[in-house]
Amino acid sequence: MTSALALLIILSAYLFGSISSAVLICRVFALDDPRLRGSGNPGATNVYRLGGALPAALTLLFDVLKGMLPVWLAYFLGLPPITLGFVAIAACLGHIYPLFFRFRGGKGVATALGAMFPVALPMTLMLILTWVFVFLVTRVSSLAALITVGLSPLYAYLVKPQYTVPACMLAALIIWRHRSNIQRLWRGTETGFR
Template sequence: MTSALGLLMILVAYLFGSISSAVLICRVFGLDDPRLRGSGNPGTTNVYRLGGPLPAGLTLLFDVLKGMIPVWSAYFLGLSPMVLGLVAVAACLGHIYPLYFHFQGGKAVATALGAMFPVAFEMALMLIATWIVVFWVSRVSSLAALITVSLAPLYAYLVKPQYTVPAFMLSALIIWRHRANIVRLWQGKESGFRS
């Protein structure tokens, strides 16, 4: 029963994560498709570039909720930390490879952050603080995201050790999704405000 419920929640998380907040919000505000303009990434930073703070803020909110709601539901249902980690990864995979949007998604940073709120609120606050500090110093969104997610397993170990492995799974996924950004950072070609 528990395994079947876990598989169901993983599937639900992927389908929920597949709802592209950036694309839908840009349509509502009459903006260009974020997959075709700016950085080409359907995420908060690119939506900000295209439409300003209001659509970007709504994109951020809904991307966070895409991770938070499935994990909170799984946590409420009493599923194990490992299953919670898989639910979180599934939500992020939905964001990265959205079923409803030709599998052209974003980087899943906000979705991963939302997935961490239900199980480790202190950790989520530590991650937010890290992102703000790194972005304030560097003005490069991708660098802030990479450093933040790299520290997630350490923060999990310090706050709730049972979630260290799930945090590592999320970190590995997001770092892999940022591999093109890593190359540009290494080459010194990564521009500010790029997600």
């Protein structure tokens, strides 16, 4: 029964993650499709470029909820940490490869962050502070995201060691999704906010 429940929550997390907040909010605000403008990434940062603070904040909120709600449900039902990791990854995969939007999604950073909220609030705060600090220093969102997710396994080990493996799983997925950003950072051509 537990295995069936876990599979159901993992599948639901993917489907929930497949709802593209950025695309829907841009439609509500009559903005261009974020997959076709700006960086081409349907995430909060690109929505900010296209429409400003309010649409970006709403996109960020809903992307965070896509990770937080499925993991919170799995946590509430007492599923083991490794299963919570798979639920979080399913939500992120839904965001990255959304079934309802031709599998063209975002980078998964906000959704991954949301997945941390139910299990380790101190870790989540450490991640947020890390992202804000790196972004304020560099003004490059992708670099802030990469450093933050790169540190997440360490933070998990320090705060709740039982979630270190799920944090590693999430970090690997997000870093892999940022591979084009890593190439641009290496070449010095990544764009930032000035």
